[in-house]
Amino acid sequence: GQILLENCLFENQLDDAGNIHGIYSRIEQKLDDHTLLMRLVHPEQVGVEVAASGEHIRFVDNQTLHAYANATVKSVQRLNLDYFLLTTVGKIPAEMRSNNVIENLDWQPDVTIRNCVTRRNRARGFLIGTAGKVLVENNTMEEPGACLSMGADASSWFESGPVKDVTIRNNRFIDPNYGVWGKWAIDLNGGSGRSEPFEKNITIESNLFKLFNIGVLEANSIAGLRFVNNTLERTTTYPKTQRPPMAAVSIHGCRNVEIVNNKCPSIPEDEKVISIDSQVVGHLGESQKINQK
Numbered sequence: 001g002q003i004l005l006e007n008c009l010f011e012n013q014l015d016d017a018g019n020i021h022g023i024y025s026r027i028e029q030k031l032d033d034h035t036l037l038m039r040l041v042h043p044e045q046v047g048v049e050v051a052a053s054g055e056h057i058r059f060v061d062n063q064t065l066h067a068y069a070n071a072t073v074k075s076v077q078r079l080n081l082d083y084f085l086l087t088t089v090g091k092i093p094a095e096m097r098s099n100n101v102i103e104n105l106d107w108q109p110d111v112t113i114r115n116c117v118t119r120r121n122r123a124r125g126f127l128i129g130t131a132g133k134v135l136v137e138n139n140t141m142e143e144p145g146a147c148l149s150m151g152a153d154a155s156s157w158f159e160s161g162p163v164k165d166v167t168i169r170n171n172r173f174i175d176p177n178y179g180v181w182g183k184w185a186i187d188l189n190g191g192s193g194r195s196e197p198f199e200k201n202i203t204i205e206s207n208l209f210k211l212f213n214i215g216v217l218e219a220n221s222i223a224g225l226r227f228v229n230n231t232l233e234r235t236t237t238y239p240k241t242q243r244p245p246m247a248a249v250s251i252h253g254c255r256n257v258e259i260v261n262n263k264c265p266s267i268p269e270d271e272k273v274i275s276i277d278s279q280v281v282g283h284l285g286e287s288q289k290i291n292q293k
Helices: none
Strands: 002-006 009-011 018-020 025-030 035-039 056-060 067-078 083-088 101-104 110-114 117-119 126-128 133-137 140-142 148-151 165-169 172-174 186-189 199-205 208-211 217-220 222-228 231-234 249-252 255-260 273-276 279-283 288-290
Touching: 126 133, 148 199, 186 199, 217 222
Parallel strands: 002 110, 009 117, 018 126, 110 133, 117 140, 126 148, 133 165, 140 172, 148 186, 165 199, 172 208, 186 217, 199 222, 208 231, 217 249, 222 255, 249 273
Antiparallel strands: 025 035, 025 101, 035 083, 056 067, 056 101, 067 083, 255 288, 273 279
16 A cells, blocks of 8 residues: 655654654464464554555564565464454464564555655654655655664564665755754664665765764664765754764664765764764765674
């Protein structure tokens, strides 16, 4: 499907401006070769339908978020708000373990967020987790935490959705992270310690970042990341935080990263730093191509 947020104002909310993601439901027990006892773990997800007959799911390791097998749903039987039985057409994969999770592959909408304003919301701007095509353009975001966040987890919120095709362009990021919900304007937190990247194909281009602090981008476990033609400007709206991030752009466990043609005329040289795994490798304004093994 398609989710379109256009010409909207999100302000003074008691949570993020918007949160678009799937649900990881947890495997409690294998009952036979085709049937699983499943649980919706987070209290805000109880009672939600997460799969139906004929739909496609994938099995995911709850610790690494590595997807290791797919299956087709034969039937779903609701037991109560927390638990349900899920039956697959084929046999359940042998490597499946209790506490692993499943994700619905068919519920992956395209998302467009265009010409919106987000400001003064309690935490962050938009949290996005979908394998569909994502476009975030021509928005103005001014938040006490990250303006944009992408990632997933199967231990706390059970929010699924590695992104696969994201374009973030022509937005204005105004003084992000003046609260306590992060250090980066854009937080791409695919986790760490994985043998393969978790997310892929993210382009951040032609945006304006007006910053009182230096944190622009943190990227973890991504294959194919472009940060190009962006402009960074220093503001004096707020005092610098006592514990700022060590780099404007911080990269961890990523492959095929391109950082080129970015302009930051009012940012001091020692605050334009690009780091990989906490080691300085260059500065914004220089052209960088990075491929971590």
